[in-house]
Amino acid sequence: MINYYLIKSELDTNQEEPYVAHINHNQVLDQNDLIKVMAHKNTTVTRQDILVVLDLFEEVIEDQLLLGNKISTNLFQFKLSLGGRFKNRTESYDKKKHQLRALCNLNLSFKKRISRLASLTAIQKRKSHIAIDTIMDFGSSSGRHITPGGLCEIKGYGYSPYEEDKLQIQLIHDDGQVYVVDQIHRILPKSILCNWPSFLPKGIYTVQMLMKTQDGAQGTSYHHQFCLTL
Template identity: 25%
Template structure:
């Protein structure tokens, strides 16, 4: 699979006819996944050895950067800098006006890889809430059980909604009679990637979980649904 992308209007330029490429690859890998790949069958290094080496390398880089140094590696380059405006040459660093920043750039071994990535244009998909999983705090389960009156969490993308708009929000839809129960006043966290809330009172049954919102830069209400059915016993 190559680098999938679709085109969307470019609001950053004066030309209203311009479009920009939006990458849509959804696979994201952690350092643990990298270690699993490194230590596959036939490898001469164990996962424990890989973890230990990574920690030592990471701490070494952190120590050098902390001292104000730059670190140049084949994969990436790191250096620190200072942002903010100084009033004159006698002005000093003021944490209220200035900030130390860490800057990263591509290293020599990664730079040529761009020529090997195959861009593949796909049809633009409608931007809507994307529910990855539902976590039930009381049972410590994902995409399975709902516990009314207890904490719950939804993880995904484009989840944030306007809490003052009753058409937007988190809704539990009963599979039998299609009745809807919104989460009204128990929203603890409302972020694009995560929603934390208290589950409302729900009768026993099977439910579809939906998040409805008006996405930024759009005007119509859009709905995203969890692909798994949830149960209140």
């Protein structure tokens, strides 16, 4: 089920149809999440098998692009583009002046299939909806490990620098114990800079963000799981 909500456009001057639609994504899935879904759909293929194939797929795409090839799959099309200006026909490529870009577009037939099969439902916009896309732990330079007391950056959407008193970041241990992040240094609409709690036992953690709504209830964000190393 795909949910969408309408907001009034601030850029368009169309008075007859002033509203535009925004998709309200339910969750943000990374590659590990997709691997879990794939393994569940086909019990004869293990998680490790899928991981090896995806890693190989990424490696082959990279190799072929570096060989100057264009790639077309059932899902994506990959190609290269060279940006920048040249003084004349004999001027050579210069990394400092020109930009080589790897481009990726959805396959047209795949886009048409999604459009044909999709089922949409209109909802009311939830102003308190927040989500986590990625988390970077600077101590371990990782998005899957936590350095107790260390600096981290949480990226996502729905954050407000004016509602810091309504936001709470929690670390939930696999034994159910909850640890609250009490050092938040900066809040931007798509980024939060903070420090993890200093005293954390080893284990598996779920990072959870809560935002109080106007009526005092708490809305919960998408969860991210981390493996703690001390």
